[in-house]
Amino acid sequence: xxxxxxxxxxxxLLALCVLFAGHAYASYDLSxxxxxxxxxNGYNAIIYNSDGVSNFTxxxxxRNGDTLTPTVDSVCLxxxxxxxxxxxxxCSSGTGAGQLNDWEKVSDLGYIGSGDDSxxxxxxxxxxxxxxxxxASSNYTDHRWYTCTDATYTNCSAATGFLANNANAWGVxxxxxxxxxxxxxxxxxxxxxxxxxxxAPPPVKCSSGDTRICDFxxxxxxxxxxxxxxxxxxxxxxxxxxxGYDVKLTLHNIDQNVLLLGALSPSxxxxxxxxxxxxxxxxxxxxxxFSTTTFIGDGNYRLNAVMEQDLLDGFLKNPFGPSSNQSHQxxxxxxxxxxxxxxxxxxxxxxxNGSASSSATSTTALLAGCNxxxxxxxxxxxxxxxxPDAAQTQDLIDNFKQGVAxxxxxxxxxxxxxxxxxxxxxxxxxxxxxxxxxxxxxTLQYTTLTFDPGEMLAAGAEDLNSVQDPxxxxxxxxxxxxxxxxxxxxxxxxxxxxxxxxxxRHHTE
Amino acid sequence: MILDxxxxxxxxxxxxxxxxxxxVSTLPTIGGFDIDSQMVLGMGYLxxxxxxxxxxxxxxxxxxxxxxxxxxxxxxxxxxxHRAPGHT
Numbered sequence: 001x002x003x004x005x006x007x008x009x010x011x012x013l014l015a016l017c018v019l020f021a022g023h024a025y026a027s028y029d030l031s032x033x034x035x036x037x038x039x040x041n042g043y044n045a046i047i048y049n050s051d052g053v054s055n056f057t058x059x060x061x062x063r064n065g066d067t068l069t070p071t072v073d074s075v076c077l078x079x080x081x082x083x084x085x086x087x088x089x090x091c092s093s094g095t096g097a098g099q100l101n102d103w104e105k106v107s108d109l110g111y112i113g114s115g116d117d118s119x120x121x122x123x124x125x126x127x128x129x130x131x132x133x134x135x136a137s138s139n140y141t142d143h144r145w146y147t148c149t150d151a152t153y154t155n156c157s158a159a160t161g162f163l164a165n166n167a168n169a170w171g172v173x174x175x176x177x178x179x180x181x182x183x184x185x186x187x188x189x190x191x192x193x194x195x196x197x198x199x200a201p202p203p204v205k206c207s208s209g210d211t212r213i214c215d216f217x218x219x220x221x222x223x224x225x226x227x228x229x230x231x232x233x234x235x236x237x238x239x240x241x242x243x244g245y246d247v248k249l250t251l252h253n254i255d256q257n258v259l260l261l262g263a264l265s266p267s268x269x270x271x272x273x274x275x276x277x278x279x280x281x282x283x284x285x286x287x288x289x290f291s292t293t294t295f296i297g298d299g300n301y302r303l304n305a306v307m308e309q310d311l312l313d314g315f316l317k318n319p320f321g322p323s324s325n326q327s328h329q330x331x332x333x334x335x336x337x338x339x340x341x342x343x344x345x346x347x348x349x350x351x352x353n354g355s356a357s358s359s360a361t362s363t364t365a366l367l368a369g370c371n372x373x374x375x376x377x378x379x380x381x382x383x384x385x386x387x388p389d390a391a392q393t394q395d396l397i398d399n400f401k402q403g404v405a406x407x408x409x410x411x412x413x414x415x416x417x418x419x420x421x422x423x424x425x426x427x428x429x430x431x432x433x434x435x436x437x438x439x440x441x442x443t444l445q446y447t448t449l450t451f452d453p454g455e456m457l458a459a460g461a462e463d464l465n466s467v468q469d470p471x472x473x474x475x476x477x478x479x480x481x482x483x484x485x486x487x488x489x490x491x492x493x494x495x496x497x498x499x500x501x502x503x504x505r506h507h508t509e
Numbered sequence: 510m511i512l513d514x515x516x517x518x519x520x521x522x523x524x525x526x527x528x529x530x531x532x533v534s535t536l537p538t539i540g541g542f543d544i545d546s547q548m549v550l551g552m553g554y555l556x557x558x559x560x561x562x563x564x565x566x567x568x569x570x571x572x573x574x575x576x577x578x579x580x581x582x583x584x585x586x587x588x589x590x591h592r593a594p595g596h597t
Contacts, residue, residue, distance in 0.1 A: 337524050337528060338521070338525070338528075341520060341521040341524065342521075344513070345514060345517050345521070348510050348511075348514035349514070384510060385510055385511050386510070386511055386512050387512065388510075388512055388516070392513045396516055396517065396520065399517075399520055399524070400520060403520065403523075403524030403528065404520070404523055404524055404527050406532050406533060406534075407527040407528070407531070407533065408527075408531050408532075408533055409530075410527075411531075411533025412536060412537075415533055415534070415535065415536055419536075419548045419549055420552060420573060421573065422552055422553075422556070423556060424552075424553055424556060425553055425556040425557045425560060426550055426556070428554055428557055428558075454557065457557070457562070458561060460562070461561030464561075464562065465563075477563060480564070481563065481567075484563075484564045484567050484568075485567050488567050488568055488570070489571070492571045495575055499578075499582075
């Protein structure tokens with residue numbers, strides 16, 4: 001009996017701890033990189049291998065010196081940087097030619113910049129992004145690139161890399177930078193690509209690489225309104241010209257496609273279903289764009305994009321041919337509880353192999369440690385398998401609030417908790433009193449007195465909080481707050497501990 | 510991933526059960542007494558008091574934590590039913 005009571009009390013204590021620990025994680029969203037404004041500290045740089053082989057794409061960044069005057073929404077490269085095999089922008093040469101557009105994607109980079117430019121009034125260390133087959137004449141040993149975890153560029157981290165004489169080492173991440181998953185170039189020896197922890201790598205550019213679906217919208221995790229514009233961009237590699245490829249974009253309403261209402265769910269909507277190039281086979285390679293706009297109701301949706309290679313004029317699909325099968329999940333207007341849960345379950349099942357939404361990226365990143373032929377890491381692997389990441393935990397809490405905690409009977413507790421933890425203040429009511437005042441001629445007159453508790457409290461608080469000790473000039477709050485908070489915390493802990501242990505009860509058994 | 514899947518699955522079932530029950534936005538009015546607005550008003554007064562006298566606010570926060578602990582205990586007992594220890 002004692003043991004069982006201990007278990008129950010311990011479970012309550014554990015749940016309490018979990019509630020308070022729920023917000024201990026932080027995650028970042030690369031969408032914060034979508035735009036940039038110069039704040040005097042610089043811009044972000046992201047460089048990544050765009051096709052896993054030889055092409056590199058960069059979102060440029062420079063943490064420039066005072067001599068550079070980049071305009072808002074432009075990114076400049078440092079002046080007087082020795083450059084190898086790369087036409088770089090030079091802000092000092094004037095607007096236009098000397099600037100790269102905001103987060104402009106620069107393809108097939110050779111080299112961006114580094115080196116000591118302190119002689120030109122710039123910082124000794126240039127903050128650029130660099131990689132590429134540098135020539136033998138280059139000799140740069142202190143390459144740094146920065147990424148920031150917020151749109152205001154206040155929390156930036158550096159990774160220092162070395163690229164000397166065509167050497168092929170790349171980067172040493174600091175504690176705040178994490179490895180992005182994905183294949184990286186064996187020819188260039190890039191072992192890892194680093195970025196802000198908890199974020200996804202930037203998208204791969206479409207105009208190179210293998211035949212595939214490059215991207216489609218709405219983006220995963222987006223919330224939009226009707227009518228919705230659906231777009232799909234596919235790339236046909238020159239090596240695959242002459243083959244037939246089908247692309248198909250299918251919309252599923254996942255509010256009704258679960259539980260008992262599945263039979264009543266509306267049919268899937270085929271938004272796009274066509275042969276790329278229109279004929280039996282493609283005659284040219286390149287990027288193909290498709291788009292359609294339609295009205296759909298509020299709710300949760302899953303968008304599935306498929307590209308397959310046809311055989312025998314579409315009679316068969318080539319199981320060994322290039323193909324893409326990806327899904328995005330999004331919300332139109334107001335989401336539903338069942339829709340949200342359905343999306344979460346889908347992410348859990350398909351997030352691990354990368355075919356599902358990018359919201360499972362953190363878990364996916366950890367699961368890269370399960371690859372026995374790759375960077376096997378048992379801790380990361382187990383964490384990815386069993387520990388929900390911050391986004392998943394937050395989703396769970398939000399869905400619990402929406403689907404359970406706001407409904408009868410728990411809704412009353414939730415509402416009571418919301419009221420008790422509210423910080424909204426209400427002015428205390430004033431009181432008036434008529435006081436009889438006796439005059440010398442024995443007649444009575446009444447004088448009205450007004451009592452404002454708010455003013456009285458403010459005056460009392462002024463006395464309490466403004467008095468300072470003469471030596472350290474600390475107020476009563478400064479001196480006593482740690483003592484009061486510590487005492488209260490201790491009493492709370494002791495009270496709960498006593499209840500968990502049952503030490504204040506008399507047991508008769 | 511696995512734990513998240515299990516939790517989501519449980520939440521889906523529990524949520525589906527409770528989805529038929531009404532959503533609570535305010536506390537009820539009983540016998541003409543609006544509990545919700547009175548509690549909001551009362552907490553507003555208390556918060557005004559707390560802004561002036563912070564020691565009371567700290568004690569109140571401690572009180573809330575203890576109440577939350579007891580609420581969680583009640584929740585566990587609700588799910589355990591008659592098997593809950595101390596149930597008579």
